[in-house]
Amino acid sequence: MNLERIFKRLWIDYVTQNPSAGKIYNLFLQEGEEVINDHIAFRTLDYPEINIDILAKPFLSNGYVAKGEYLFKEKHLFARHFESEKDLKVPRIFISQLILSECSQFIQDILKSASIKDDRPNYSSDKLIFSGSLFSPLSYQTYNKLRDESEYAAWFYVFGFRANHFTVSINALKTYNNISAVNELLKKNGFLLNDSGGEIKGTKADLLQQSSTLADKVTVKFVEGSFEVPCCYYEFAQRYPDANGKLYNGFVAKSADKIFESTNFYGKK
Numbered sequence: 258m259n260l261e262r263i264f265k266r267l268w269i270d271y272v273t274q275n276p277s278a279g280k281i282y283n284l285f286l287q288e289g290e291e292v293i294n295d296h297i298a299f300r301t302l303d304y305p306e307i308n309i310d311i312l313a314k315p316f317l318s319n320g321y322v323a324k325g326e327y328l329f330k331e332k333h334l335f336a337r338h339f340e341s342e343k344d345l346k347v348p349r350i351f352i353s354q355l356i357l358s359e360c361s362q363f364i365q366d367i368l369k370s371a372s373i374k375d376d377r378p379n380y381s382s383d384k385l386i387f388s389g390s391l392f393s394p395l396s397y398q399t400y401n402k403l404r405d406e407s408e409y410a411a412w413f414y415v416f417g418f419r420a421n422h423f424t425v426s427i428n429a430l431k432t433y434n435n436i437s438a439v440n441e442l443l444k445k446n447g448f449l450l451n452d453s454g455g456e457i458k459g460t461k462a463d464l465l466q467q468s469s470t471l472a473d474k475v476t477v478k479f480v481e482g483s484f485e486v487p488c489c490y491y492e493f494a495q496r497y498p499d500a501n502g503k504l505y506n507g508f509v510a511k512s513a514d515k516i517f518e519s520t521n522f523y524g525k526k
């Protein structure tokens with residue numbers, strides 16, 4: 258599948274499920290901006306059948322190469338980012354995976370069925386990134402028990418393979434070309450920002466500053482009934498040049514650590 262089709266399908270799924278993302282995108286257009294994606298992120302588990310290397314395949318076959326690696330010790334996550342060497346205008350791809358050997362037996366037991374390749378034709382196809390949850394039927398009790406230990410595991414259990422977030426490149430905006438201006442625009446229009454670790458993650462010295470909305474809540478059918486749970490969020494990234502004048506292309510682990518929390522379960526705000 259070519260990149261244009263991959264990104265289009267991911268985007269349609271993403272805005273269909275997360276109305277705020279589509280509204281924010283339209284808000285930027287109304288303000289006369291062109292929206293360019295800084296990066297798109299995915300989540301997975303470290304089973305060899307579905308790990309980062311597998312999820313990266315459709316991007317690797319389209320000219321992307323593996324770049325930075327990141328470890329999130331407390332959240333038991335490992336991540337890698339990919340960049341295209343052919344086309345500098347396409348978004349970076351950020352893929353994280355849960356390190357199951359560091360998780361409880363409960364998490365390992367619940368998620369184990371994802372490692373079984375039988376009857377899952379998507380596992381060997383480049384459609385894997387669109388295939389959603391690997392678990393059925395979903396239990397709300399299990400979701401909450403997963404949350405007690407790992408919000409990441411709980412999110413993956415319900416939503417699985419899809420774009421976890423798209424990210425607006427603030428550098429590519431004309432009027433709103435700094436992160437504070439973007440955050441003000443969003444708040445003025447009633448969108449909720451993730452304020453874990455402050456609204457702006459990272460400093461100019463880190464060469465990357467990020468902010469994000471709180472994930473929209475969507476109604477999900479569980480065996481116990483329908484419940485609202487946070488789905489995907491929209492992120493905003495401003496990059497700065499390094500000492501050699503080259504724009505920083507990587508990520509900052511301590512910022513990403515807080516950005517992950519944009520999908521945490523939250524009460525009414």
Ligand code: NI
Pocket residue numbers: 296298351422424492516
């Ligand atoms: Ni991100």
